[in-house]
Amino acid sequence: MTGIFDDVYGEMATDISEIILSQEAIQERVAELGKAISKDYARSNPLLVGVLKGVVFFMADLLRSITIPVEVDFIAISSYSPETRGQGFVRLVKDLEIPIQGRHILFIEDVIDTGLTLNYILNNLRARQPASLEVCVLFDKAERRLIDIPIKYKGFDLPDRFVVGYGLDHREKYRNLPFVGLLKPEVFQSGNKG
Amino acid sequence: MSLPSNKKKLEFAHPSEEAFALILDYYGIEWQYEPRTFPLEWDENKQVLVAFAPDFYLPQQDLYIELTTLRPQLSSHKNRKIRRLKELYPEVNIKLFKRREMHTMMVKYGLDSEAERIRGSEAQEKNG
Numbered sequence: 001m002t003g004i005f006d007d008v009y010g011e012m013a014t015d016i017s018e019i020i021l022s023q024e025a026i027q028e029r030v031a032e033l034g035k036a037i038s039k040d041y042a043r044s045n046p047l048l049v050g051v052l053k054g055v056v057f058f059m060a061d062l063l064r065s066i067t068i069p070v071e072v073d074f075i076a077i078s079s080y081s082p083e084t085r086g087q088g089f090v091r092l093v094k095d096l097e098i099p100i101q102g103r104h105i106l107f108i109e110d111v112i113d114t115g116l117t118l119n120y121i122l123n124n125l126r127a128r129q130p131a132s133l134e135v136c137v138l139f140d141k142a143e144r145r146l147i148d149i150p151i152k153y154k155g156f157d158l159p160d161r162f163v164v165g166y167g168l169d170h171r172e173k174y175r176n177l178p179f180v181g182l183l184k185p186e187v188f189q190s191g192n193k194g
Numbered sequence: 195m196s197l198p199s200n201k202k203k204l205e206f207a208h209p210s211e212e213a214f215a216l217i218l219d220y221y222g223i224e225w226q227y228e229p230r231t232f233p234l235e236w237d238e239n240k241q242v243l244v245a246f247a248p249d250f251y252l253p254q255q256d257l258y259i260e261l262t263t264l265r266p267q268l269s270s271h272k273n274r275k276i277r278r279l280k281e282l283y284p285e286v287n288i289k290l291f292k293r294r295e296m297h298t299m300m301v302k303y304g305l306d307s308e309a310e311r312i313r314g315s316e317a318q319e320k321n322g
Contacts, residue, residue: 080220080303085213090221114299116221123222144295147223147255162298171304188301189313 012174016164016181021156023178026138026166027061029155033136034065036153037106042068046104049096051121052076054110054167054175058138062108073098077121090120105130110167111139111158115147122149139168139180162188210263210296211249213308217299218252226251230258232286234278246275248288258288263296263312 037046050059052074063072076094078084105125112118118135125133136153143160158180164170165177170188204227206212211227218225228247235244248258260276262269269292276290293312300309 080217082304082306084220085216085305089219113302116217116223119223120221144298146252146257146259146289146291160295160298162301170301189309 009177012177015174015184015187016177017184018182019179020159020161020163020182021166021180026155026178026180030058030061030138031065033138033153033155034062034067037062037136038067041070041104041106044104045069045071046106047071047073047098047100048106048108049100049125050074050108051117052094054169055108057167057175058110059108062136071098075121077117079117090117092124100125100128100130102129102131104132105134106152107133107135109135109137111141112137112149112151113141113144115145115149118149119147138166139163207249208261208263210300210308210312211261213300213305214250214261214291214296217303218250223255224253226253232279232283234275234282244275246279248279256287258286259291260288261291261296263293265293269293 048059048063048070050056050072053076055074059072063070073096074094075092075096078091078093080090107118107122107125109118112135122133122135134152135149137151138155139158140151140154140156141158141160162170162183162185163180164174164183165180167175168180169175170183174183204215206215206227215225215227228249229251231245231247233242233245235242237243248260250259250261251257252259260272262272264272273290276288279286279288297309297312300306300312
């Protein structure tokens with residue numbers, strides 16, 4: 001279904017029913033975001049913060065499109081899962097290495113859907129008293145939003161469908177596809193953990 | 195699966211509601227279960243004929259949430275109630291978290307049995 005990608009990405013591509021954002025469209029939009037960020041944050045030495053793991057693809061491309069000096073750091077948080085259900089709360093599993101008090105922070109996210117995760121992270125960062133804290137997201141699934149999150153930079157609106165690629169995964173798979181595609185229902189409905 | 199002790203006595207109308215509540219708890223989102231019932235229709239004696247109690251209220255977001263695991267063609271009754279609620283109470287923020295959104299959320303968090311239950315569910319709408 002994905003044409004020439006079938007030969008390159010094999011079984012991953014065959015699980016995709018349709019490409020909804022091409023590699024070229026993503027790269028073009030990321031370059032536009034980088035240009036806007038370079039203009040808005042000139043002379044403010046911003047710190048770009050991302051949450052592992054899905055953001056690494058977007059972060060790497062975005063950083064290379066930004067033309068001003070920036071720093072980068074990552075955090076990681078525990079995810080809700082069958083193993084953690086009913087047992088405590090979300091927690092940081094990797095903290096920032098760079099202090100952010102008084103810094104201009106641009107939080108970089110690959111996708112926002114309900115906003116539950118991002119709400120937790122922003123509250124955590126806000127408590128550290130940065131000079132400013134803004135959000136840049138590549139993919140926005142606004143239909144699924146439960147917590148309202150102000151977004152300063154946005155790449156694309158995505159439909160409320162099960163999409164993978166360019167950092168978006170299903171059970172840790174498909175992140176490395178260079179495009180965003182719809183996952184075939186039989187893949188995510190099978191309960192296959194492979 | 196267990197809720198915090200202060201909420202253990204809650205009886206949810208559907209297992210998906212408890213799964214949803216546990217996710218909110220995990221991410222530190224304050225919630226209340228069916229805290230308010232909105233009258234929607236009255237008879238000539240001003241007796242309430244139809245009312246609607248959204249499943250959840252998130253105080254910090256001032257947002258009511260109604261979950262549905264019904265297939266779209268079976269959820270028109272609930273949709274009508276929500277439309278009517280918005281007409282009568284325009285100041286109230288309410289979101290219908292649809293079957294597909296619920297299913298996607300359960301898949302996202304690896305809750306296979308809940309996802310399967312939602313996918314297999316038909317017309318288990320409760321009153322309200």
